[in-house]
Amino acid sequence: MTDQKIVVLGAGYAGLSTATRAGRSGQVTLIAPEERFLHRIRQHETAAGHAEHRPALTNLIRGRGVQHVRARATGLDLTARTVHLDSGQAVPYDTLVYALGSRTAWRGVTGAAEHAYPVERAAELGERLRTAEPTSTVAVVGGGATGIELATELAEAHPRLRIRIISTGLVGSWFSAKGRAHVLRVLDRLGVEVHEQTTVTGVDPDGLSTGHGRVPADLVVWAAAMEPHPLAAEAGLTVTAGGRAVVDDHLRSVSHPEVYVVGDAAEVTVPGTGTLRMGCATAQPMGTYVGRLLAGRTDQPFAFRYLVQCVSLGRRDGLLQLIHGDDSMRPIIFTGLVGRTAKAAIIGSVISALR
Ligand SMILES: Cc1cc2nc3c(=O)[nH]c(=O)nc-3n(C[C@H](O)[C@H](O)[C@H](O)COP(=O)(O)OP(=O)(O)OC[C@H]3O[C@@H](n4cnc5c(N)ncnc54)[C@H](O)[C@@H]3O)c2cc1C
Known part of the structure; x- marks a missing residue:
């Protein structure tokens, strides 16, 4: 000591x-x-x-x-x-x-901080969605891992809501071709409307202004950066x-x-x-x-290699993407319940490793 x-x-x-x-x-x-x-x-x-x-x-x-x-x-x-x-x-x-x-990060997008929910307000968002009109439209901004996990989870939990995902580039662009194809398949199965190559320039109470015109939404969730x-x-x-x-x-x-x-x-x-x-x-x-x-248990420089990437796609599906140590993709994926179970195992191991 x-x-x-x-x-x-x-x-x-x-x-x-x-x-x-x-x-x-x-x-x-x-x-x-x-x-x-x-x-x-x-x-x-x-x-x-x-x-x-x-x-x-x-x-x-x-x-x-x-x-x-x-x-x-x-x-x-x-x-x-x-x-x-x-x-x-x-x-x-x-x-x-x-x-x-x-x-x-709102990145200076007009109205985003005022009218969109950040993921940090997840509990409040959950309550708002629970009481939303069944025909409401929800726009999830961001085609990265957080946006994908949010859009699939919300679509599965609230099948009567209309969910849209909006991405400046391609949704899940960094995954292998097979990995991205699986993400798009699940989004389609869950009825999520995908807007790719669409940059959001403003958020207001009625939805989004984008480089491709208006995207109406009753509720906007911001997971862009x-x-x-x-x-x-x-x-x-x-x-x-x-x-x-x-x-x-x-x-x-x-x-x-x-x-x-x-x-x-x-x-x-x-x-x-x-x-x-x-x-x-x-x-x-x-x-x-x-x-x-x-604690004096090492004096070596920090070393790190990536192992896998894993996203949940609702409660019953997931994508486990194998990668190289430098985070580049391998063409091997595991999907469906295997992907979902892998994600649950990763979450469990995270908590054990904190102690
Ligand atoms: C929905 C979602 C899903 C994600 N999924 C994954 C995933 O599958 N894999 C992955 O690798 N990453 C994922 N991430 C990203 C990951 O959560 C973050 O990168 C990670 O939390 C960063 O960890 P951290 O310890 O640096 O900071 P944080 O987890 O952000 O913790 C910051 C800490 O600082 C505290 N704090 C903040 N401000 C103050 C203050 N002023 N004074 C004192 N304390 C303060 C906070 O309360 C907290 O305790 C996800 C993120 C989200 C939002």
Whole structure:
């Protein structure tokens, strides 16, 4: 045990994985506002009205030497090495692990922040959909993994609603040809209307303005882009143009080496793998690595290879896409219940690995 004050900011996949490992060897304070684990990769299920599966943080950190402070960071003084909280408290640190993740990016689209639901408001969205007129139209903006999971989940849970998915490019464009074809087949089976190569330029109470004209919608869900939490840039950590903190090969901030940055907040490039995308799949290994580093269980540079990509397509279907270690596609996929079961297994393993 050391008397170093380690503060972990954020209790998502990255922050929690760090805290539970580092807590075994030092004094760790974990700062995050929620009582239950955020579990963002299940938010589309919540939006569809399914019960939430969010373990209590106290259960996840029990016996790990971690003290959870339920508060939101409002400022970060990198010179005084202090985190300022919305409770008025100031928490000093010797080592800071910054893991504030990301949030919906509106990218300046007129009316989007006012009229569209971000995935973060999944529970509210679920309630709104439950009481929506059966003939309502819902537009899901974004043809990435989150948009696909949302559109299929909502269409399956609410078969009488008319669901549309709108994508600037092709829906699921990065999957192998077979993988994308399966996604399109499921969207078609569930009656989801697909609008590809369609850029949304505005959102209003009656729907969307796009480069191809109007897309009417009673309700809009925004899953088009994520951006890192702004606190890192505001505090003066060196960040990329996109706002992710620049780190070295041990995930230390290049401008403030006493600060580690993990998860969506960090721009990490691994030799042979490339620049890691935002994802639970990358956040959790980063957190585990820094936790082990702080516990003195490794001193090696961070290494990472991708294994698979997996999306749920409602409760009964899914796509397990095999990939190379650098995230490029292999022409092998598993679909249907096998894909869905694989996704459930991945979600289960994520929770076990947090402890
Ligand atoms: C519906 C959906 C499905 C997804 N599916 C997948 C998937 O299948 N595979 C995959 O790899 N990725 C998936 N993702 C992306 C994945 O959820 C994120 O990349 C991941 O959550 C990033 O983890 P993180 O630990 O960096 O941050 P987060 O999980 O965002 O956690 C951030 C933490 O910081 C806390 N926080 C925020 N602001 C403050 C503050 N001011 N003060 C203190 N604490 C604060 C939060 O409360 C939280 O505890 C999905 C995302 C969504 C929305």
